[in-house]
Amino acid sequence: MTDILESKPASTGRSGEWTALLRRIGVLEAIGMAGVLLITIIALLARWLTPFDPQLRVADAFLPPSATYLFGTDEIGRDLFSRAILGVQYTWLPGMAIIAFSLVLGTLVGLLAGALGGKIDMLVQRLIELFLVLPSTLIALAVVASLGPGLFNTMIAIAIFWWPWYARISRDEIRRLNSRPHVEAARVAGVRGPRLLLRYLLPGAIPSLLVAASLDVANVIMTMSLMSFLGLGQPAPAPELGAMTSRALDSLTVYWWLPILPAVLIFFMCLLSNLAGDGFRSVLRGA
Amino acid sequence: MMSSYLIKRFVSLFAVLLAMSLIVFCLQSLIPADPARAIAGPSAPVETVEAVRKELGLNDPLVVQYGRFLGQLLHGDLGTSVRTRQPVASDIAKYLPASLELACMAMIMGTAMALLLALLQNTTRGAGVLRMIMLAAGSTPIFLSALLLVYFVWFKLDLLPGSGRLSLRRFSGPTGFNVLDGLLVGKPEVSLDALQHLILPALALALPVAVAVGRSLNSSLHDVLKQTYIRTVRGKGLGEADIVVRHGLRNAASAPLAMIGLQIGLLFGNLLIVERVFSWPGLGLYVVQAFAVSDLPAVLGVSMVFGTFYILINMVIEILQSVADPRIRL
Numbered sequence: 001m002t003d004i005l006e007s008k009p010a011s012t013g014r015s016g017e018w019t020a021l022l023r024r025i026g027v028l029e030a031i032g033m034a035g036v037l038l039i040t041i042i043a044l045l046a047r048w049l050t051p052f053d054p055q056l057r058v059a060d061a062f063l064p065p066s067a068t069y070l071f072g073t074d075e076i077g078r079d080l081f082s083r084a085i086l087g088v089q090y091t092w093l094p095g096m097a098i099i100a101f102s103l104v105l106g107t108l109v110g111l112l113a114g115a116l117g118g119k120i121d122m123l124v125q126r127l128i129e130l131f132l133v134l135p136s137t138l139i140a141l142a143v144v145a146s147l148g149p150g151l152f153n154t155m156i157a158i159a160i161f162w163w164p165w166y167a168r169i170s171r172d173e174i175r176r177l178n179s180r181p182h183v184e185a186a187r188v189a190g191v192r193g194p195r196l197l198l199r200y201l202l203p204g205a206i207p208s209l210l211v212a213a214s215l216d217v218a219n220v221i222m223t224m225s226l227m228s229f230l231g232l233g234q235p236a237p238a239p240e241l242g243a244m245t246s247r248a249l250d251s252l253t254v255y256w257w258l259p260i261l262p263a264v265l266i267f268f269m270c271l272l273s274n275l276a277g278d279g280f281r282s283v284l285r286g287a
Numbered sequence: 288m289m290s291s292y293l294i295k296r297f298v299s300l301f302a303v304l305l306a307m308s309l310i311v312f313c314l315q316s317l318i319p320a321d322p323a324r325a326i327a328g329p330s331a332p333v334e335t336v337e338a339v340r341k342e343l344g345l346n347d348p349l350v351v352q353y354g355r356f357l358g359q360l361l362h363g364d365l366g367t368s369v370r371t372r373q374p375v376a377s378d379i380a381k382y383l384p385a386s387l388e389l390a391c392m393a394m395i396m397g398t399a400m401a402l403l404l405a406l407l408q409n410t411t412r413g414a415g416v417l418r419m420i421m422l423a424a425g426s427t428p429i430f431l432s433a434l435l436l437v438y439f440v441w442f443k444l445d446l447l448p449g450s451g452r453l454s455l456r457r458f459s460g461p462t463g464f465n466v467l468d469g470l471l472v473g474k475p476e477v478s479l480d481a482l483q484h485l486i487l488p489a490l491a492l493a494l495p496v497a498v499a500v501g502r503s504l505n506s507s508l509h510d511v512l513k514q515t516y517i518r519t520v521r522g523k524g525l526g527e528a529d530i531v532v533r534h535g536l537r538n539a540a541s542a543p544l545a546m547i548g549l550q551i552g553l554l555f556g557n558l559l560i561v562e563r564v565f566s567w568p569g570l571g572l573y574v575v576q577a578f579a580v581s582d583l584p585a586v587l588g589v590s591m592v593f594g595t596f597y598i599l600i601n602m603v604i605e606i607l608q609s610v611a612d613p614r615i616r617l
Contacts, residue, residue, distance in 0.1 A: 130303065130306055133598065134303065134306070137552065137553060138552075138556060138590045138593050138594060141574075141590070142310075142314055142587055218426060222428055226430075230559060231575075231579060232578065245430055246430070252437065260434060267426055267428060270425075
């Protein structure tokens with residue numbers, strides 16, 4: 001009896017914390033966060049995770065999904081599952097790169113505009129507004145069409161229209177923080193220039209920016225696969241998920257797995273990152 | 288009030304359109320291939336290419352070229368399509384009605400579904416299930432929902448057509464909007480057929496709109512229903528449905544309206560995908576075919592037209608916002 005009573009607080013200490021955290025995040029959201037971690041690992045290790053060589057004929061063409069060939073085989077007998085895993089890599093890693101690049105650029109522009117104020121702030125604000133009212137997807141498509149298809153051009157075209165969102169959040173946060181007591185105090189104490197920006201203003205703006213970025217992952221993935229579907233990604237043999245779907249469009253009624261399964265993978269990537277974004281928001285809001 | 292707003296709005300509209308034309312102009316000058324060489328032919332002597340270059344004004348300073356480009360735009364000249372060898376403007380006029388018909392239907396369906404979702408979430412239990420459905424729908428790439436609709440509703444169940452605009456081979460009415468034309472020429476069966484062809488592609492386009500607008504409407508409706516004036520109406524003994532419809536929706540309209548504006552921009556991108564999947568002969572398919580052969584004038588011309596639409600629609604939405612909620616000053 002005493003044993004149980006004594007051991008109880010000790011055991012709930014650790015697991016209690018975890019349960020509380022899990023309750024705040026939500027079970028589904030926690031699954032999403034674990035899923036995003038898993039996708040990242042798969043994307044990083046894709047080359048070693050494919051059961052078959054994604055570029056070679058390994059079986060008859062058009063085999064339906066089975067235990068050996070999870071997603072079936074394509075029109076030249078390549079293993080669709082192996083190709084789809086590489087497709088996850090081709091989608092996930094560039095998507096992360098776009099987010100990271102836009103986040104850094106947007107944060108810096110917003111930081112400078114918010115801290116310097118005056119004419120520069122005005123100018124940056126107008127520029128951001130202009131970017132936000134332009135039909136971004138369309139212009140991004142036009143940019144890729146003009147620069148020529150390819151992964152790098154796709155990334156540039158998307159990033160051009162992605163950073164202004166973060167610049168606006170960053171700028172607004174900095175303006176809000178600028179009048180806070182701790183920043184005033186630092187200023188009175190003689191802290192100026194980059195030190196004020198990086199030590200006193202930036203840390204306060206980071207949580208909102210990270211939340212916005214994490215909720216954006218699915219949007220970037222969706223935009224990238226849209227471009228890939230339209231044939232603006234890498235040229236033909238590259239296993240991009242969107243392109244795999246669009247190339248197999250005509251075989252939908254005969255070999256449904258060819259266009260559907262790669263698209264289903266995109267769905268799971270978006271679903272998990274949406275859930276993870278919600279979970280991430282609860283963690284940062286709570287902290 | 289209104290007129291000063293309109294003036295201010297038109298100035299900024301002009302600025303945005305100017306910016307867009309500048310972007311399009313810059314993209315045009317980015318074309319890796321030499322347009323003069325393309326017109327003169329690969330085996331033409333250097334002098335011929337130079338002559339064509341002069342004729343096209345490619346030796347002029349960029350500012351002059353941009354000015355000329357703007358002048359052409361104002362006259363509705365969007366250049367000539369490399370693929371169809373027709374003026375882009377007349378191509379657009381040919382394919383626009385099909386896309387417009389589809390987009391309108393999609394927006395109507397999307398808004399109706401959003402309304403339904405938000406009302407259900409605010410008046411019934413089981414909001415958790417609805418939230419999951421919306422999350423899943425919001426995570427579905429547009430080509431997946433389009434493909435699933437084609438596969439199940441058309442191919443497996445054969446309930447609705449999954450390709451093209453009409454079952455009839457040849458039909459052309461005065462407006463190009465088939466649903467309308469069928470009625471205008473006294474053939475309601477054509478209208479019905481056109482409507483049936485519209486449902487699946489419009490539904491695919493409407494899903495993301497319904498989710499985004501529904502989510503926004505749900506949260507603003509949720510906030511409005513907590514206000515004291517709603518408590519007052521409730522105290523007067525009005526039914527719950529009456530309260531939500533008559534007093535809740537109008538006050539909650541502003542944020543969802545802005546979301547509708549945003550979604551129209553995304554809809555133009557999704558139109559390319561959906562028209563490709565459903566073989567819908569509109570501007571989306573026109574652009575997809577233009578991508579395949581790097582027909583840049585066609586791509587840029589359509590972008591310019593869609594962009595102008597988008598900017599104009601968002602201006603109308605701002606006006607609607609202030610009509611719905613007079614506290615929002617124009």
